[in-house]
Amino acid sequence: MDELTRIPVGGDRPYDVLVGRDLLAALPPLLAGAERAAVLHAPPLKAHADELAERLRAAGITPLTVPVPDAEAGKDIEVAADCWARLGAAGFTRTDAVVGVGGGAVTDLAGFVAACWLRGVRWVPVSTSLLGMVDAAVGGKTGVNTAAGKNLVGAFHPPAGVLCDLAMLDSLPAVDLTAGLAEVVKCGFIADPAILDLVESDPAAAVDPTGAVVRELVERAIRVKAEVVSGDLREAGRREILNYGHTLGHAIEKVEGYRWRHGHAISVGLVYAAGLARRAGRLDEPTAARHRTVLTTLGLPTSYRADAWPELLAAMRVDKKARGNRLRFVVLDGLAETGILDGPDDEVLFDAYAEVAA
Numbered sequence: 001m002d003e004l005t006r007i008p009v010g011g012d013r014p015y016d017v018l019v020g021r022d023l024l025a026a027l028p029p030l031l032a033g034a035e036r037a038a039v040l041h042a043p044p045l046k047a048h049a050d051e052l053a054e055r056l057r058a059a060g061i062t063p064l065t066v067p068v069p070d071a072e073a074g075k076d077i078e079v080a081a082d083c084w085a086r087l088g089a090a091g092f093t094r095t096d097a098v099v100g101v102g103g104g105a106v107t108d109l110a111g112f113v114a115a116c117w118l119r120g121v122r123w124v125p126v127s128t129s130l131l132g133m134v135d136a137a138v139g140g141k142t143g144v145n146t147a148a149g150k151n152l153v154g155a156f157h158p159p160a161g162v163l164c165d166l167a168m169l170d171s172l173p174a175v176d177l178t179a180g181l182a183e184v185v186k187c188g189f190i191a192d193p194a195i196l197d198l199v200e201s202d203p204a205a206a207v208d209p210t211g212a213v214v215r216e217l218v219e220r221a222i223r224v225k226a227e228v229v230s231g232d233l234r235e236a237g238r239r240e241i242l243n244y245g246h247t248l249g250h251a252i253e254k255v256e257g258y259r260w261r262h263g264h265a266i267s268v269g270l271v272y273a274a275g276l277a278r279r280a281g282r283l284d285e286p287t288a289a290r291h292r293t294v295l296t297t298l299g300l301p302t303s304y305r306a307d308a309w310p311e312l313l314a315a316m317r318v319d320k321k322a323r324g325n326r327l328r329f330v331v332l333d334g335l336a337e338t339g340i341l342d343g344p345d346d347e348v349l350f351d352a353y354a355e356v357a358a
């Protein structure tokens with residue numbers, strides 16, 4: 001194991017996020033006392049799941065490997081029901097555990113399966129994508145998609161620990177690495193502008209999974225998320241800042257039938273949110289423009305179909321930040337100064353769509 005970074009997440013059920021290379025040996029101790037552990041994984045991660053299963057067996061924990069459909073196809077209540085059937089057949093009790101090995105989609109599913117089984121058993125995300133490491137695996141939001149929208153069914157269920165094994169990024173497709181950077185850039189705008197400086201000063205280094213810059217970006221983004229969720233697990237207030245760019249982003253994902261990558265949709269959503277804040281007189285022009293520049297530099301999308309607006313607006317109405325008929329947007333009042341735009345008129349929202357409409 002090379003140098004290990006341990007980032008604590010506080011709250012009622014504190015845990016650590018471990019960042020390093022070749023971390024899989026760290027899993028069995030997190031599951032001490034369990035007799036069985038289900039290892040949920042999608043096809044691309046089968047070899048890693050099998051290796052983890054062997055490590056668990058060697059540690060006296062009986063593994064149950066559970067293949068699930070890849071990416072968003074796995075974030076489905078029917079898939080969760082199949083997983084619960086497997087746990088039931090294997091006699092999983094409250095001391096047993098669930099492990100999710102994969103990107104954010106698999107860890108969101110695994111956490112949800114764990115949150116509901118016997119009303120909550122221990123779980124550990126073994127995060128294998130950049131987006132998963134910097135965001136999805138941290139913070140205890142778990143869930144599945146429904147026909148009505150993204151992540152509309154779920155639970156807050158903090159893990160026992162999070163493993164971010166940077167060696168996993170070596171096999172991550174480049175397009176998925178870049179998609180993950182959208183959430184890293186988000187953290188730069190809402191809380192840690194040094195992230196933006198790092199990306200802007202060497203964009204090539206930001207997409208080299210073996211380099212020191214990616215590790216620094218991962219750790220900085222995790223620290224942003226850890227600090228926020230430590231004080232507001234259930235999103236009663238401050239945690240909403242992590243949803244920057246997600247009101248439109250989630251709507252795009254829904255309209256696309258969950259075939260767009262989350263990070264790509266969030267990239268467009270970030271540019272929209274920045275334009276909305278600028279037009280509302282809250283954000284200065286250079287900081288708003290910086291969104292498009294930095295995301296474009298990384299090769300992320302910043303536009304979406306002009307004719308999709310009516311569908312997008314309808315999808316945004318079920319955003320979790322909405323209250324009754326009022327939409328609420330996380331916006332910036334300056335770099336790393338977050339606020340809420342509460343109840344903007346539909347006309348204002350439509351006008352701002354010109355910022356991203358292609």
Ligand SMILES: NC(=O)c1ccc[n+]([C@@H]2O[C@H](COP(=O)([O-])OP(=O)(O)OC[C@H]3O[C@@H](n4cnc5c(N)ncnc54)[C@H](O)[C@@H]3O)[C@@H](O)[C@H]2O)c1
Binds near residue numbers: 168
């Ligand atoms: N719970 C949260 O707080 C939270 C936060 C952000 C995002 N999310 C969710 O995370 C999901 C997006 O996560 P994602 O970007 O990781 O997408 P993903 O999980 O769909 O993974 C993208 C693709 O990369 C593959 N993959 C992952 N790791 C790999 C590796 N090491 N080698 C080869 N292939 C690998 C996956 O199998 C998949 O095909 C969305 O569903 C989003 O809603 C949740």
Ligand SMILES: O=C(O)C(=O)C[C@@H](O)[C@H](O)[C@H](O)COP(=O)(O)O
Binds near residue numbers: 139141183239242243
């Ligand atoms: O952890 C959070 O809180 C976030 O908002 C992080 C987001 O990047 C993430 O996509 C999350 O799943 C969105 O949450 P949702 O409550 O809008 O589904």
Ligand SMILES: [Zn+2]
Binds near residue numbers: 135183262
């Ligand atoms: Zn997100």
